[in-house]
Amino acid sequence: xxxxxxxxxxxxxxxxxxxxxxxxxxxxxxxxxxxxxxxxxxxxxxxxxxxxxxxxxxxxxxxxxxxxxxxxxxxxxxxxxxxxxxxxxxxxxxxxxxxxxxxxxxxxxxxxxxxxxxxxxxxxxxxxxxxxxxxxxxxxxxxxxxxxxxxxxxxxxxxxxxxxxxxxxxxxxxxxxxxxxxxxxxxxxxxxxxxxxxxxxxxxxxxxxxxxxxxxxxxxxxxxxxxxxxxxxxxxxxxxxxxxxxxxxxxxx
Amino acid sequence: xxxxxxxxxxxxxxxxxxxxxxxxxxxxxxxxxxxxxxxxxxxxxxxxxxxxxxxxxxxxxxxxxxxxxxxxxxxxxxxxxxxxxxxxxxxxxxxxxxxxxxxxxxxxxxxxxxxxxxxxxxxxxxxxxxxxxxxxxxxxxxxxxxxxxxxxxxxxxxxxxxxxxxxxxxxxxxxxxxxxxxxxxxxxxxxxxxxxxxxxxxxxxxxxxxxxxxxxxxxxxxxxxxxxxxxxxxxxxxxxxxxxxxxxxxxxx
Numbered sequence: 001x002x003x004x005x006x007x008x009x010x011x012x013x014x015x016x017x018x019x020x021x022x023x024x025x026x027x028x029x030x031x032x033x034x035x036x037x038x039x040x041x042x043x044x045x046x047x048x049x050x051x052x053x054x055x056x057x058x059x060x061x062x063x064x065x066x067x068x069x070x071x072x073x074x075x076x077x078x079x080x081x082x083x084x085x086x087x088x089x090x091x092x093x094x095x096x097x098x099x100x101x102x103x104x105x106x107x108x109x110x111x112x113x114x115x116x117x118x119x120x121x122x123x124x125x126x127x128x129x130x131x132x133x134x135x136x137x138x139x140x141x142x143x144x145x146x147x148x149x150x151x152x153x154x155x156x157x158x159x160x161x162x163x164x165x166x167x168x169x170x171x172x173x174x175x176x177x178x179x180x181x182x183x184x185x186x187x188x189x190x191x192x193x194x195x196x197x198x199x200x201x202x203x204x205x206x207x208x209x210x211x212x213x214x215x216x217x218x219x220x221x222x223x224x225x226x227x228x229x230x231x232x233x234x235x236x237x238x239x240x241x242x243x244x245x246x247x248x249x250x251x252x253x
Numbered sequence: 254x255x256x257x258x259x260x261x262x263x264x265x266x267x268x269x270x271x272x273x274x275x276x277x278x279x280x281x282x283x284x285x286x287x288x289x290x291x292x293x294x295x296x297x298x299x300x301x302x303x304x305x306x307x308x309x310x311x312x313x314x315x316x317x318x319x320x321x322x323x324x325x326x327x328x329x330x331x332x333x334x335x336x337x338x339x340x341x342x343x344x345x346x347x348x349x350x351x352x353x354x355x356x357x358x359x360x361x362x363x364x365x366x367x368x369x370x371x372x373x374x375x376x377x378x379x380x381x382x383x384x385x386x387x388x389x390x391x392x393x394x395x396x397x398x399x400x401x402x403x404x405x406x407x408x409x410x411x412x413x414x415x416x417x418x419x420x421x422x423x424x425x426x427x428x429x430x431x432x433x434x435x436x437x438x439x440x441x442x443x444x445x446x447x448x449x450x451x452x453x454x455x456x457x458x459x460x461x462x463x464x465x466x467x468x469x470x471x472x473x474x475x476x477x478x479x480x481x482x483x484x485x486x487x488x489x490x491x492x493x494x495x496x497x498x499x500x501x502x503x504x505x506x
Contacts, residue, residue, distance in 0.1 A: 011379075011380075011382055012382065013382045013383050013385070063383065087380075092380055092382070092385050093382060093385065094382075095379065095380045095382060097379065126264075126348065126350065127264075127340075127345055127348045129264055129265060129266045129316075129345075129346060129347075129348060130266050130316065130386075130387055132266070132345050132346065133383075134383055
């Protein structure tokens with residue numbers, strides 16, 4: 001059987017996962033993570049151990065519609081049936097949306113050119129009952145136009161250290177944001193922060209969303225964004241919003 | 254303090270409740286039900302025991318946007334702050350949407366004139382990941398126009414015994430359906446069964462939705478609805494769909 005590199009596009013509801021990355025705490029049962037759950041299903045489908053690399057190490061509670069993962073295997077399953085074969089071994093909160101054969105050297109982390117995240121803010125005095133696992137509830141009235149003014153200031157190549165929490169462990173904190181805007185949702189009581197970039201620092205989208213909320217409720221001027229960027233001062237930015245509002249929408253290569 | 258009858262409009266995500274009705278299995282802890290949870294929060298708010306009556310005994314896993322409940326109490330909380338006071342004592346999957354003073358004899362069951370339910374069918378080969386607690390996943394392609402043709406045949410005063418499961422315990426199985434139609438959802442991969450009536454038998458909406466799915470995927474002709482009505486034959490109708498797709502939207506008095 002030929003050895004192939006496979007590229008998977010993967011979607012999940014992050015609620016019941018301890019994030020993407022496998023975690024095997026000593027003396028305890030392994031945690032339920034996306035990487036471990038998906039790797040195990042792939043191994044059952046292809047009949048041998050594999051190594052699975054994911055493009056983004058999403059945190060516990062964060063969702064994905066377009067996570068990308070890759071593995072190499074000699075596999076007898078036709079490519080058009082591979083997603084189905086893996087999905088048959090997965091619970092209903094995780095799904096392979098597509099599978100394709102990639103170049104032998106395909107690296108989902110290193111070759112990623114552009115990613116889009118969405119942070120959903122539920123802006124109403126009513127509770128988000130049915131949506132509470134997928135939004136952050138903000139009671140204060142938000143001004144989306146002010147937020148959008150602030151969001152646009154993030155576009156470009158900047159040092160985003162002021163929008164990262166400690167522990168990112170990256171050599172450089174310079175990233176390029178290609179687009180950042182506020183989208184109202186169709187139902188009317190949500191405000192979405194949509195952001196595209198070439199890469200994101202630890203908690204960066206959740207801190208940006210937390211900062212834009214402060215702008216939206218009048219605590220920060222939109223120009224405060226420029227100061228955070230200039231001084232790279234995490235303390236000047238807003239809070240890190242909780243994970244459940246965040247979704248990795250797609251990754252382009 | 255004056256004794257008042259209070260009418261509450263209540264919304265909940267039914268996922269983590271064992272239905273509306275209080276259940277105290279002997280020798281075991283009481284189950285988490287909407288009625289018990291809400292009654293306890295009201296009692297804390299008003300400072301004394303109350304009896305709480307709900308308009309619809311929704312099953313385990315069924316959701317509500319407009320359940321109606323009533324209680325009588327002498328209560329010092331101003332009516333405009335009562336919902337807030339109760340909500341402060343509720344978890345985030347249950348909410349009093351409004352509270353008002355009702356006539357002394359207000360009976361949420363007996364005085365209900367019209368109710369609307371919605372059953373959400375997720376009709377796609379992709380999984381409903383983020384929506385899986387609020388839809389029923391149907392893989393077969395559905396024809397909404399055929400379903401709508403069948404749905405319209407339910408409108409009117411009929412004996413709905415063929416669309417009820419045993420155990421309803423009602424004296425008569427005659428009900429009036431004021432409206433029954435198929436609505437596509439905005440996102441495009443859902444088909445909703447929307448039904449209004451003066452009352453519903455046990456599992457009636459879930460059996461109607463299950464029967465309309467059989468019509469939609471070509472197993473039944475739309476005219477099969479008339480035969481089920483005529484012969485009052487439960488075995489001729491479709492399956493009882495699972496609870497998570499069902500939502501009680503509103504009740505009119």
